Amino acid sequence: MSRTRADEQRRTVQQTAVRGALEKAGGFISAQDLHQRLNERGDSVGLATVYRQLNALEAAGLADTIPVLGGQLFRACTAGEHHHHLVCENCGRAVQIDPPSEGWIQTAADQHGFTVTRHVLEVFGRCPDCASA
Incomplete structure (x- = not known):
């Protein structure tokens, strides 16, 4: 077709x-x-x-x-662009944040015998506007 x-x-x-x-x-x-x-x-x-x-x-x-x-x-x-976020659970507002160091991620993986292929870090909560409402 x-x-x-x-x-x-x-x-x-x-x-x-x-x-x-x-x-x-x-x-x-x-x-x-x-x-x-x-x-x-x-x-x-x-x-x-x-x-x-x-x-x-x-x-x-x-x-x-x-x-x-x-x-x-x-x-x-x-x-x-590799990035991570703080995300408001109420309104969806997102703010880019710096994650823990790549070294921390690798150390945690090494301690448990993992090989890191990728990672995702999102932190959820309430933004100031939603928290005060």
């Missing part, structure tokens, strides 16, 4: 809409909430397309994702 120029153009428009909405979110957001925001602003993008585009952005290194109870959250990021 061949793809038409109109199909390609539509996919590009949807990809641009999803990426733009993710960048405007300002923090971590679920695919469902992003889908709702897109529809509220008049962008006709299906939920399956939102998931597909978010996963493509993650694969390209343009989105961070973190697992949470009931699914995962996404956030726009810069490709190739």
